[in-house]
Amino acid sequence: MDLQNLLFILTSFLILFVLFNLVIKKSTCNKTNLPPGPWKLPLIGNIHQLVGSSQLHETLRNLASKYGPLMHLQLGEVSHIIVSSPEMAQEIMKIQDLNFCDRPHETLFARIITYNGRSVSYAAYGDYWRQLRKICTMELLTTKRVQSFRHIREAEVSELVKAISQSQGSIFNLSHKILSTTYGIAARIAFGKKYSYQKVFISSIAEASQIGGGNCIADLYPSIRVLLEMMSRNKAKLEELHTKIDKVLQDIIDDHRNRKDDKCKEEEGSEDLVDVLLKFQQKDFEYPLTDDNIKAVIQDMFTGGGKTSSAVVEWTMAEMIKKPKMMERAQSEVRRVYGSKGYVDESELHQLIYLKCIIKETLRLHPPVPLLIPRQNREPCQIKGYQIPANSRIMINAWAIGRDPTYWVDAMEFKPERFVDNYSIENRGTNFEFIPFGGGRRMCPGIAFATPNMELLLAQLLYHFDWKLPNEIKNEELDMTELFGMAMTRRNDLCLIPINYACSTYHHPCLIVCLLLTPL
Numbered sequence: 001m002d003l004q005n006l007l008f009i010l011t012s013f014l015i016l017f018v019l020f021n022l023v024i025k026k027s028t029c030n031k032t033n034l035p036p037g038p039w040k041l042p043l044i045g046n047i048h049q050l051v052g053s054s055q056l057h058e059t060l061r062n063l064a065s066k067y068g069p070l071m072h073l074q075l076g077e078v079s080h081i082i083v084s085s086p087e088m089a090q091e092i093m094k095i096q097d098l099n100f101c102d103r104p105h106e107t108l109f110a111r112i113i114t115y116n117g118r119s120v121s122y123a124a125y126g127d128y129w130r131q132l133r134k135i136c137t138m139e140l141l142t143t144k145r146v147q148s149f150r151h152i153r154e155a156e157v158s159e160l161v162k163a164i165s166q167s168q169g170s171i172f173n174l175s176h177k178i179l180s181t182t183y184g185i186a187a188r189i190a191f192g193k194k195y196s197y198q199k200v201f202i203s204s205i206a207e208a209s210q211i212g213g214g215n216c217i218a219d220l221y222p223s224i225r226v227l228l229e230m231m232s233r234n235k236a237k238l239e240e241l242h243t244k245i246d247k248v249l250q251d252i253i254d255d256h257r258n259r260k261d262d263k264c265k266e267e268e269g270s271e272d273l274v275d276v277l278l279k280f281q282q283k284d285f286e287y288p289l290t291d292d293n294i295k296a297v298i299q300d301m302f303t304g305g306g307k308t309s310s311a312v313v314e315w316t317m318a319e320m321i322k323k324p325k326m327m328e329r330a331q332s333e334v335r336r337v338y339g340s341k342g343y344v345d346e347s348e349l350h351q352l353i354y355l356k357c358i359i360k361e362t363l364r365l366h367p368p369v370p371l372l373i374p375r376q377n378r379e380p381c382q383i384k385g386y387q388i389p390a391n392s393r394i395m396i397n398a399w400a401i402g403r404d405p406t407y408w409v410d411a412m413e414f415k416p417e418r419f420v421d422n423y424s425i426e427n428r429g430t431n432f433e434f435i436p437f438g439g440g441r442r443m444c445p446g447i448a449f450a451t452p453n454m455e456l457l458l459a460q461l462l463y464h465f466d467w468k469l470p471n472e473i474k475n476e477e478l479d480m481t482e483l484f485g486m487a488m489t490r491r492n493d494l495c496l497i498p499i500n501y502a503c504s505t506y507h508h509p510c511l512i513v514c515l516l517l518t519p520l
């Protein structure tokens with residue numbers, strides 16, 4: 001038998017096998033009352049409706065507007081439930097949270113990049129996840145710990161201000177610099193210092209997240225996963241990236257282990273996150289923390305702490321550029337609060353009420369994780385009379401919910417005033433029409449960590465500079481196209497012209513008065 005015949009027989013066998021699986025599944029599904037969804041093709045289900053969609057969140061919103069806020073999609077062999085209303089989100093994240101708090105931890109991304117689902121974000125729901133989550137919320141991401149890193153944030157953001165000042169009057173790629181600043185902060189917080197090789201780590205994490213943001217075809221056909229993974233380029237690419245990430249993290253862990261002055265650091269309260277995790281390695285846990293566990297958690301801090309916060313800052317600046325009056329109002333708030341001090345630090349951030357409302361509005365219109373992190377239900381269950389098969393993948397479209405005119409007045413308008421008038425609308429998982437950080441047991445534990453990053457960066461950008469668009473682009477014409485991924489950023493970098501505020505005395509008569517009154 002030649003190779004061609006062998007391949008033909010093998011492929012036919014596989015197609016028959018998948019068909020057989022699907023027929024069995026369909027005969028059970030037919031008896032059940034699944035949520036409504038578009039018509040399904042044999043073998044692929046609804047995959048064809050999503051293929052080529054670069055904006056998955058938008059495609060899903062458009063389908064949901066036809067089939068409803070609880071929609072069923074069959075992608076290959078896997079049932080997907082798409083949630084697009086606050087009521088349905090509440091059902092998943094509150095009423096039936098215990099059943100829906102698992103993650104699809106067997107996907108290619110989770111297995112390769114998160115050390116077989118050992119990160120907090122992809123761990124299966126159970127004792128191991130509970131142990132890690134406790135370490136996160138009680139040790140790594142507490143307000144006290146976040147406070148202890150204040151000097152790092154202030155130093156890194158000051159570096160950014162310096163770099164921008166040097167480009168005064170010329171075009172500056174703000175997107176690049178904001179991203180490198182948030183990663184720089186995350187690196188110093190996690191590792192204690194900047195390692196020369198951390199660049200490889202950061203670029204590899206970013207690339208892996210980009211691949212992980214899409215669905216790998218092998219994840220949709222678990223029964224022939226091994227074969228599909230062998231044929232897929234994603235597996236080899238993710239393995240290559242994982243090897244690089246793993247090497248850097250292991251070197252950093254070994255370096256920490258070999259340091260002699262850990263005790264001093266602990267006493268001074270200047271431990272970094274690797275120090276804290278290594279300390280826990282010596283404790284008697286039900287699931288001892290191995291080096292791989294530590295590496296998986298550190299990755300969580302980067303994927304959580306890097307691109308998400310920088311995306312919020314980037315979108316906020318873009319929205320303010322589009323509305324110069326709003327930017328002026330935000331600038332005058334920051335300059336009033338810090339005016340007498342003459343520089344921006346974290347001590348007065350709580351006074352920036354308008355800026356906080358602007359950030360909330362950005363999180364509503366541009367949630368950095370638009371479909372949250374997928375969940376999985378452990379048991380079959382019912383929602384509003386519909387059957388949800390066990391192990392369905394649940395996608396909650398936070399982006400669509402935040403833009404739904406049923407719940408938001410002038411839903412598509414960027415209007416921070418809505419939060420000024422109603423400051424109590426919170427993003428902490430209790431208002432289900434506003435869930436940029438998710439909700440329930442799997443809600444993001446990094447809000448306290450992300451908030452000062454975003455506020456300090458924005459306050460500095462507003463305090464020190466006025467901003468103009470280059471090439472005579474009109475403010476209202478700034479392109480706002482999104483790039484879907486694990487963190488949703490702008491498709492095109494935000495490039496602006498900074499004008500040093502101290503130089504632009506012409507616009508600020510009070511500064512002239514100050515200068516005139518200053519004794520020579």
Ligand code: HEM
Pocket residue numbers: 120121122133141300301302304305306308309312367368369372373436437438439440441442443444445446447449450
């Ligand atoms: C603006 C910034 C951020 C946004 C918008 C964001 C958003 C999210 C979302 C939507 C989830 C999934 C929640 C769910 O399934 O209900 C999540 C989970 C998570 N986030 Fe964040 N996040 C941000 C910052 C951070 C930071 C700074 C960290 C850590 C330093 C972090 C660590 C995590 C972890 C560990 C999880 C997994 C939680 C679990 O599965 O138990 N995030 N985040």
